[in-house]
Amino acid sequence: MDPASAFSFDMSYCGSPPTLETLWGRWNFEPALLSVLTLTALAGFVLLRQAGRHRQLAFAGAWLLAVILFVSPICALSVALLSVRVGHHAALTMVLAPLLALTLPARWGTRMALLPPLVLSALALWLWHAPDIYTSAFTHPALYWLMQVSLLGSFTWLWLGLLRSRAAMAAGISALCSAIQMGLLGALLVFAPSPLYLPHLGSTMGFGLLPLEDQQLAGLIMWVPANLPLMALVLWRLLNAIRTDRAVAE
Numbered sequence: 645m646d647p648a649s650a651f652s653f654d655m656s657y658c659g660s661p662p663t664l665e666t667l668w669g670r671w672n673f674e675p676a677l678l679s680v681l682t683l684t685a686l687a688g689f690v691l692l693r694q695a696g697r698h699r700q701l702a703f704a705g706a707w708l709l710a711v712i713l714f715v716s717p718i719c720a721l722s723v724a725l726l727s728v729r730v731g732h733h734a735a736l737t738m739v740l741a742p743l744l745a746l747t748l749p750a751r752w753g754t755r756m757a758l759l760p761p762l763v764l765s766a767l768a769l770w771l772w773h774a775p776d777i778y779t780s781a782f783t784h785p786a787l788y789w790l791m792q793v794s795l796l797g798s799f800t801w802l803w804l805g806l807l808r809s810r811a812a813m814a815a816g817i818s819a820l821c822s823a824i825q826m827g828l829l830g831a832l833l834v835f836a837p838s839p840l841y842l843p844h845l846g847s848t849m850g851f852g853l854l855p856l857e858d859q860q861l862a863g864l865i866m867w868v869p870a871n872l873p874l875m876a877l878v879l880w881r882l883l884n885a886i887r888t889d890r891a892v893a894e
Contacts, residue, residue, distance in 0.1 A: 651842055653723065657788035661724035661847035662717070670720035677714060681707070692747070702746035709740050723782070724847040726855075730773075730833075730862035733795060734870035737769070741799035742873065745807055753808030758818040761802040766825050768798045773829060775840045782843045806877055816881030823874040826866055833863030 653660040662670045688703045712718065713732055722729035745753070771777055772791050781791045802822065809815045839845055839855035848858040 651782075651846070653782060653843070655784050656723055656782045656843075657785040658719040658723045661850075662720045663850050667717050667721060670717045672715050672719045681711060681715075684710075688747075699747050702743045706740050706743035706747060709735065709743070713740070724844070725851060725853070725862075726841050726844045726848075726858050727853075727861040727865060730865050730870075733769075733772075734865060736792065736796050737765070737799040738870050738873045741796055742803040742807065744796075744800045745803040748804060750808070753804035754810050756805045756809060758802075758805045758809060758811075758814055761798060761805055762818050762822060765795075765798040765802045765822065768794045769826060770829060773833075775842070779842050806881070812881045812885040816878050816885060819874045819877045819881065823871045823878065826874070827871055830863045830865070830867030830870070834860050834867060835863075 658672065659670065685707055688707065692700050692703055713735060718728065718732060722732045772781070772795060781787045802818075806815050806819050833840075836856075836859060839859050841855075841859065844858060845855050848855050851858075853861070
């Protein structure tokens with residue numbers, strides 16, 4: 645039996661792979677998810693009433709992006725295409741995570757050590773994209789949410805330090821290290837000689853992609869656009885460090 649056709653999506657959180665014809669109807673209105681999003685919005689409204697405008701906007705942007713990622717048909721499409729799930733993870737770790745970090749009080753992260761979140765976020769990224777562990781996230785909703793929460797939590801912690809740490813040079817170097825390891829993982833996906841992810845072997849052709857092409861596209865997403873926020877932060881932090889050194893020297 646073909647392994648792709650034998651793979652079961654019965655316990656996949658976002659359901660079975662959609663087709664082009666059914667995609668627009670695959671919104672995720674799971675009551676538990678909608679309840680969490682509603683409670684999060686209410687909590688944010690209450691806790692941030694006296695906060696600065698930039699923190700309120702960061703929270704609103706993070707909440708809206710979470711709705712798009714988990715309620716819209718993107719959730720279902722990420723079951724069919726590895727490239728969409730990698731794009732989903734990129735949005736989670738490179739957009740939603742820094743927005744959440746900006747939502748937190750300004751004093752948080754100013755003195756934090758950067759190595760622990762750097763190591764933890766890298767481990768989360770590589771472990772959840774190891775083929776067998778990645779596949780396990782399709783076998784039970786709890787594993788799916790463990791993937792999402794661990795990626796979001798570890799990268800929010802990392803971004804808190806990258807954005808807020810007073811050690812500008814250390815923050816810039818940490819961001820560069822994170823970008824390098826993410827780019828390396830992306831390159832491995834681009835240059836792998838065969839498809840690595842069982843859940844997508846039988847679901848990409850309906851969207852005009854061979855499984856290997858889908859995997860290569862996923863690698864490119866992780867290699868280039870997902871790295872842009874980190875590289876922008878590297879430049880910002882290193883320029884700040886140079887300006888600070890010059891000011892001290894003068």
